[in-house]
Amino acid sequence: VQLLESGGGLVQPGGSLRLSCVVSGYGLMFDRYGMGWIRQAPGKGLEWVSGISGGDTISTYYADSVKGRFTISRDNSKNTVYLQMGTLRAEDTAVYFCAGRPGALPVYFDYWGQGALVTVSS
Amino acid sequence: EIVLTQSPATLSLSPGERATFSCRASQSLSNCLGWYQHKPGQAPRLLIYGASNRATGVPARFSGSGSGTDFTLTISSLEPEDFAVYYCQHCNNWPPITFGQGTRLEIK
Numbered sequence: 138v139q140l141l142e143s144g145g146g147l148v149q150p151g152g153s154l155r156l157s158c159v160v161s162g163y164g165l166m167f168d169r170y171g172m173g174w175i176r177q178a179p180g181k182g183l184e185w186v187s188g189i190s191g192g193d194t195i196s197t198y199y200a201d202s203v204k205g206r207f208t209i210s211r212d213n214s215k216n217t218v219y220l221q222m223g224t225l226r227a228e229d230t231a232v233y234f235c236a237g238r239p240g241a242l243p244v245y246f247d248y249w250g251q252g253a254l255v256t257v258s259s
Numbered sequence: 260e261i262v263l264t265q266s267p268a269t270l271s272l273s274p275g276e277r278a279t280f281s282c283r284a285s286q287s288l289s290n291c292l293g294w295y296q297h298k299p300g301q302a303p304r305l306l307i308y309g310a311s312n313r314a315t316g317v318p319a320r321f322s323g324s325g326s327g328t329d330f331t332l333t334i335s336s337l338e339p340e341d342f343a344v345y346y347c348q349h350c351n352n353w354p355p356i357t358f359g360q361g362t363r364l365e366i367k
Contacts, residue, residue, distance in 0.1 A: 173356075175303075183295070183303065183346055185356040198354040234302060244350035245293045247314060249302035 138162035138248045142235045145253030148225055156220040156253055158235030168192070168213040171243030174220045176231035177252075186233070187220060188243035198243070203229075225257045261285055261349050265359035271367040278334040280362050282347035287327045291351040294323055294332045297361075298343045306345075307332060342366050 144156040156174070160167050173188035187209040188198040197209050208221040218235060233253050236246035262285040272278055282292065290310040297303040305314040307323035310330055320335045334341055347359040 175358075182344075182361045183297070183348075183358040185348075185354075185358065188354070188356070200355050236303075244291070244353065244356065245305060245308045245348075246295075246303070247305050249304070251302055 138165060138237075140235050140237065140248055140250035142233065142250045142253040145233065145255050147256045147258065149259050150226060150257055152225050152257070153221070153223045154225065154255060156222070156233055156235070156255070158218045158220075158250055160216045160218070160237060160248075165216065166239070167216040169239060169241065170237045171240055172209075172211060172218040172235070172237040173243040173246060174209065174218075175234045175236055175246070176229075176255075177234070178228070178231040181231075184231075189218060190241050190243065192241040222255070225255075227257050229255065230257045231255060260355055261288070261352065261357055263347050263349060263357055263359035265345075265347060265362050267362060268360075269363045269365060271365050272337055273367045274337050274339055276337050278337055278341070278364060280332040280345050280347075280364075282325075282330040282332070282359050284328045284330070284349060286352075288330075288349050288351040290326050291349060292323075292325070292330050293348045293350070294321075295346045295348060295358075296341075296343045297346060303346070337364075339366075 169191045174186040190196045206224045211218045235250040238247040266281045294307040295303045311323045
């Protein structure tokens with residue numbers, strides 16, 4: 138299973154950005170994967186940002202630090218998960234990793250992408 | 260929110276030695292805890308889930324133990340490729356999911 142993030146870049150404070158993560162792999166049943174986004178700010182540790190369940194009923198989950206500003210979604214026809222980021226702040230600057238697991242709930246992260254750098258600066 | 264505290268912050272050991280990492284939770288997690296290895300510029304790697312289950316492809320020198328609030332990751336005999344940062348992560352009573360602050364394993 139491979140994950141490939143895209144959409145990172147430089148954005149001004151208050152701006153928006155959408156990250157995409159395409160998941161591929163032989164025999165992949167993407168619709169059954171729980172997916173998440175985890176970030177790492179410069180010189181800091183890992184911080185969970187958001188998650189989305191797989192299966193028949195989709196649920197979304199957010200860290201308090203991004204609730205109301207970020208939206209996670211998925212398009213199972215494209216094997217893709219998105220993170221729409223709005224009202225960006227300097228403290229959102231980080232490498233954003235897409236991660237997932239073959240189970241409905243995104244509680245562990247078996248597979249990871251290489252990360253997308255988001256820089257919020259004027 | 261559950262807080263995970265890892266110790267020590269840095270561990271200095273030589274290849275062949277045994278490494279022990281500690282993760283303490285602010286409340287009971289049952290066994291809902293994972294461990295990850297992270298090398299600079301790479302994606303993190305899941306090592307252990309459910310406190311003691313090795314993820315697919317993880318060598319047998321890695322083992323996890325513990326329950327409740329105290330958990331341990333042990334590397335029985337360090338290989339050169341094991342030097343990295345190690346994080347614990349809980350999945351009990353979420354969201355939010357939280358990670359510990361990490362333990363850096365460096366070559367002595």
